[in-house]
Amino acid sequence: MDLSTFFNIDYTLRTVALGAGILGIVSGALGCFAVLRKQSLVGDAMSHAALPGIVLAFMLTRSKSSLVLVLGAALAGWIGMLLIINIVRYTRIKEDGALALILSVFFGFGLMLLTYVQRLPDATQAGLDKFLFGQAAALLRQDVIIIGVLGGLALLVMGLFWKEFKLLSFDHEFGATLGLPARALDVLLTSLLVIAIVIGLQAVGVVLMSALIVAPAAAARQWTDRLSVMVALAGFFGALAGVTGAAISSLGAGLSTGPVIVLCASLIVLFSLLFAPNRGLVWRWARQQRNKRTLQDTAVLSAMMTLAKQHDTPYHAHNINVLRVMNLKRGGVQRTLEVLEAEGLVAEQSDDLWALTPAGLEAAQERTRFGAQTAPVEMA
Amino acid sequence: MNEFVIDVQDLTVAYQEKPVLWDIDMMVPAGTLMAIVGPNGAGKTTLIKAILDLIKPVAGTVLIKGKPYVEQRPLVGYVPQRGSVDWDFPTDVLDVVMMGRYRALGWIKRPGKAEREMAMDALEKVGMSEFAGRQISQLSGGQQQRVFLARALVQDAQIYFMDEPFQGVDATTERAIITLLKELRAAGKTVVVVHHDLQTVPEYFDWVTLLNVRRIASGPVEEAFTEENLRRAYGGRIALLNRDENGLNGSTAVAGA
Numbered sequence: 149m150d151l152s153t154f155f156n157i158d159y160t161l162r163t164v165a166l167g168a169g170i171l172g173i174v175s176g177a178l179g180c181f182a183v184l185r186k187q188s189l190v191g192d193a194m195s196h197a198a199l200p201g202i203v204l205a206f207m208l209t210r211s212k213s214s215l216v217l218v219l220g221a222a223l224a225g226w227i228g229m230l231l232i233i234n235i236v237r238y239t240r241i242k243e244d245g246a247l248a249l250i251l252s253v254f255f256g257f258g259l260m261l262l263t264y265v266q267r268l269p270d271a272t273q274a275g276l277d278k279f280l281f282g283q284a285a286a287l288l289r290q291d292v293i294i295i296g297v298l299g300g301l302a303l304l305v306m307g308l309f310w311k312e313f314k315l316l317s318f319d320h321e322f323g324a325t326l327g328l329p330a331r332a333l334d335v336l337l338t339s340l341l342v343i344a345i346v347i348g349l350q351a352v353g354v355v356l357m358s359a360l361i362v363a364p365a366a367a368a369r370q371w372t373d374r375l376s377v378m379v380a381l382a383g384f385f386g387a388l389a390g391v392t393g394a395a396i397s398s399l400g401a402g403l404s405t406g407p408v409i410v411l412c413a414s415l416i417v418l419f420s421l422l423f424a425p426n427r428g429l430v431w432r433w434a435r436q437q438r439n440k441r442t443l444q445d446t447a448v449l450s451a452m453m454t455l456a457k458q459h460d461t462p463y464h465a466h467n468i469n470v471l472r473v474m475n476l477k478r479g480g481v482q483r484t485l486e487v488l489e490a491e492g493l494v495a496e497q498s499d500d501l502w503a504l505t506p507a508g509l510e511a512a513q514e515r516t517r518f519g520a521q522t523a524p525v526e527m528a
Numbered sequence: 529m530n531e532f533v534i535d536v537q538d539l540t541v542a543y544q545e546k547p548v549l550w551d552i553d554m555m556v557p558a559g560t561l562m563a564i565v566g567p568n569g570a571g572k573t574t575l576i577k578a579i580l581d582l583i584k585p586v587a588g589t590v591l592i593k594g595k596p597y598v599e600q601r602p603l604v605g606y607v608p609q610r611g612s613v614d615w616d617f618p619t620d621v622l623d624v625v626m627m628g629r630y631r632a633l634g635w636i637k638r639p640g641k642a643e644r645e646m647a648m649d650a651l652e653k654v655g656m657s658e659f660a661g662r663q664i665s666q667l668s669g670g671q672q673q674r675v676f677l678a679r680a681l682v683q684d685a686q687i688y689f690m691d692e693p694f695q696g697v698d699a700t701t702e703r704a705i706i707t708l709l710k711e712l713r714a715a716g717k718t719v720v721v722v723h724h725d726l727q728t729v730p731e732y733f734d735w736v737t738l739l740n741v742r743r744i745a746s747g748p749v750e751e752a753f754t755e756e757n758l759r760r761a762y763g764g765r766i767a768l769l770n771r772d773e774n775g776l777n778g779s780t781a782v783a784g785a
Contacts, residue, residue, distance in 0.1 A: 308636055311630055311633075312635075315630055319613045321577075321606075323630075324581075325601070
């Protein structure tokens with residue numbers, strides 16, 4: 149199959165995949181900043197807060213053009229965000245309380261409006277409820293253009309203020325003392341997040357959109373220690389989850405897109421949590437095992453050296469049972485001796501009689517001089 | 529008479545109507561190394577943050593070299609408490625140090641060769657040059673503190689405010705830091721340090737401000753760092769050690785817990 153047939157398989161699927169891919173890139177990239185600033189829940193609050201904006205925009209214009217609805221969503225999400233910031237600044241309610249408050253009040257209001265609109269006699273409102281859980285299959289060419297233009301703009305602004313956003317995310321107060329307009333930049337960054345969220349609402353839905361903000365960033369953090377790589381990787385993961393999820397839900401029988409995309413994103417997160425180098429759980433477990441083994445090797449070597457000191461030659465052989473006693477409760481002496489033998493540090497002179505080799509003596513002196521801690525223990 | 533480069537008048541800060549700093553006056557001459565000392569909750573960090581416009585005071589003025597602080601930002605460097613940031617942020621040592629140049633660099637421009645060289649120089653001065661490429665999550669407390677100092681050095685400021693730079697660092701790092709601060713002073717800079725260890729005040733600093741919500745005393749160590757003032761700042765919770773044999777005027781003190 150050549151490329152042109154591949155890309156011609158299905159016009160609808162191509163449109164849907166393109167839209168979901170772009171919004172995955174945008175939300176993944178901008179989500180990194182939300183996650184690093186410990187504001188993962190802000191995305192959740194804002195996506196829920198967007199619902200009344202969508203319905204009100206429809207009620208006022210009687211139009212279901214996605215541009216109108218996206219503007220309504222953005223406006224409501226943005227107002228929700230400003231309210232959260234000001235509640236935290238001017239009252240004693242902390243950020244978590246403010247988030248929960250705005251999320252539930254706005255979402256409840258949105259649901260009420262939605263129920264009201266759906267009872268109206270005309271049928272123009274049909275499909276508004278798709279904004280709850282998302283329907284990527286309904287994405288049209290003009291929707292994808294809107295997603296592309298707004299998302300591209302958001303990424304461009306992120307690039308322009310990259311170093312400022314990085315500094316404020318790492319050390320907000322230091323950035324402020326440098327004279328950066330910290331508050332304005334905070335509002336700008338959160339506004340970019342609002343854009344990332346609202347362009348995804350039609351495809352993913354208000355209820356689950358925040359997962360596409362948080363999950364790719366959380367997964368990407370596992371693989372890298374550089375912000376630029378993290379942002380790029382999160383964009384890639386977001387696109388992967390978006391395209392896969394949209395494709396599956398478009399082909400499947402009436403599956404809502406949001407849940408499927410979130411499921412894909414969750415799988416990426418799970419895989420990253422387990423298998424990423426350094427931070428992954430499997431990796432950590434392997435490292436622990438390795439450290440344990442290194443310690444055990446050192447313990448056996450030093451036991452053999454202690455024994456050897458009691459004889460004329462340091463290469464005097466001893467029975468394995470003596471070493472077992474000296475390594476009480478640790479076990480695995482036989483296996484350790486075999487490993488050390490493979491490294492040329494010890495030799496089995498006859499059945500169960502083991503002795504240090506010259507290299508083994510050197511290694512034992514080396515390792516015990518600095519203590520067992522100097523076995524290559526990496527930073528956790 | 530020295531020029532006063534820091535001039536704080538009537539500074540008052542309150543959280544929810546409870547005063548944290550009350551009517552603080554503080555004048556610091558150029559080229560001094562000044563400690564701010566006082567018990568926990570005395571408002572030491574708050575004082576620095578209010579001077580740096582990070583906390584809005586209820587009243588008061590702050591002049592840096594005769595002009596309001598906000599006009600003089602480029603002259604002022606800052607070393608926050610190292611516990612104030614998340615060291616698990618995905619970046620490396622060199623990158624953090626270069627952040628000190630971000631404002632001077634201007635909008636949109638990325639740090640380049642010049643910034644890299646400045647950062648490496650600063651890392652050299654704090655003895656961290658071999659850590660330039662190290663992930664910041666892998667630094668010890670003392671190393672974190674040195675990175676923050678290096679970041680302040682590349683700011684190339686005239687006046688530095690440092691919030692507990694000796695907090696939780698080992699003796700070697702403490703010596704390295706105080707050597708650096710004395711070098712800064714020798715270069716004509718003014719350094720204000722929130723400090724906890726009363727015993728080292730006469731040895732490290734030449735100027736001191738004692739604080740406990742109100743300003744208890746502020747001036748040269750010989751004048752201000754007296755038994756009487758310490759007792760007023762710390763209340764009864766203080767044990768005093770006479771150390772006349774060191775030739776230090778009067779006494780030094782250890783705060784009781």
